[in-house]
Amino acid sequence: MILLPRGNPVKERIDPGKVNLPDALRKLQGGGFTGYLRFDAKSGTGIVIFQNGKLISALFEADREQLIAYDAIARIFEESLAGNALLDIYKLSPDLALSIHALLHGEVLYKGQELKLIDIKALLGKLKEDQVSGCLRIYTRERIALIFYRNGSPLGFFHDGSTDMETNADTSMSVARLPGAKIDVLISRGQEGMVLADLMGTADLGALWKKAQERIARERRSREDEASRNQELHEKDRRLKLQGFLRTTAEGHLGKIGASLADKAAEKTLPQTGGLTETDLAPFFENLAKAAKLVAGPSAINSMLEEMKKGARAFLK
Template sequence: MLILPRSNPLYENIPVQKINLPEAMKKMGTGGFTGYLGYGSNSSEAYLVFIKGALISTLVLEGNTRKSGFEAVTSLFSHALAEGGVINVYRMTVDLAVCTHALLHGDVVFKPEPVSNLDLKAVLARMKSQALNGTMLFSTPDRSAMIFYKEGTPIGFYHDAAQEIENSPAESQRIAALPGAMLEVRSTLPAEELLHHNFLETLNIERLWQASYSRHTASQTRPAPAATPPVAPPISPEPDETTEEPHSANEAQLAEIVDDLQEIAKAYLGRQGADLVDELLDLVGGKTALLDSQKLIAFLAALSAQAPDIDPEAKTEEMIDLMRSEVAGRLSV
């Protein structure tokens, strides 16, 4: 489990079943919350970092798998519904929230390397000369410590046994001197730039929760397969209204899937992405094309080809894989 600063707790070890999770996230946004929400279950952990009400960071860890953005939020909701788990919420300053973001998503300034191999004075000088915002992390198999930086200057110290952010580097220095201690440095953008990307504005949190809840409810109520499936006698279908409209019973479900695809595209490409989903689905025959494997392949291929025109830096392959999984998952319940 990740070690993040745990000073100024608002809630600790609250069963997630006692919280309306999407409503809590929206209230943290409208209330201008700065800090992070942590979630833990038997198989996963999640972290949502807020600065002045903007949700700037989403991360879910499932073993060695890391998920972020849209995928992290949907995964968090799915785990909370299926497994329960606990919620912790910690308030912090804007500067410490930036350093926490660096721990989760920051650019690697120094890859993990034994402290004994490094010139720490040179590392500190680089932090100062480049005016970096971020976190210096010292770790051994049993201990960890952090030094938080703003524009190259230390602003606080924390370690795994601390109850609050400390002003003294004594314990961090002691951990750094332990045999086998490793050092990693991560940096990130200033708060003003991180605030430009707010997942509460790009994701429909309530819609994602409802989709996760629907999938969870469907999986709970699905009947168990019979030990020996009955064999139906062969019949010849007659050309009546039932066979002429094979997809009519799936209209509501397909509409929900299209909404989900639009939300995914919006998360990766912005509003234009959602519009592109509509446009390309119309070209392959509308939402019922999702039931045809060849049309689905054509739709995703066209979306993959045109997405870079909207945002060349978008993670298009990740978006397409997520859409493919979303369609398969929704049609299986």
């Protein structure tokens, strides 16, 4: 999971599977949008960052993989089309968008350290001594705050609801005082003067979207075919068990001739595919009763049919 403050919300909890994402991204590009899109899926999290209408960064992170640029966009498209994702859109300042990009593509120095076990003064002193550029990420389950550093000196704070870096530490540092707060130390490199290419200028998003649609359609058909095969095998097994029960019951009442009559009636009247219902059994009982009149009296036939109808219900559930 990628831990970022929520920023200034534009839209939240959108189903991206119901959105033409290439068109949506082009609209953000045309509107000069600056901020990030967050896609939370079952398998991981995707982040797409815009700066002044340029798509400068795309990242998809799962437990055991990290995809960037076009691979990340393709995966985000697939997860969205599969119906596994929720989309949030947050507005940021251009400088903050660039800082978030540098953070996501930087190096994790420490991760998941309990804040109460950390000597913060010593840590900050070490960052200053080593002239580290990056950020401290302080978080709980509910809240996240970032403290950005450049060459060991603090630049500003980013917390939920912010659009730009802030100089007031109160809101961000309040996260540090919450029970269970943890801290990550992340290092970014080469951010100063960074000019990033527009991924939308070099990628055919329409082609990526179409490819994702085709893949999801293939996977869906494969799942449906497998489910259909499994269902048919289940129904076949149930039919065989039902026919075995009917045969055994007929033999118990009428002897071997009864078993033979039940087999013939089943062959003539019972559907050989799909599920069986009580309605499907009506022609079988009618055919068997008529044939059994040649070898048994009404009492024996009625007793046999009553037992069959009662027992058959267990195979029709």
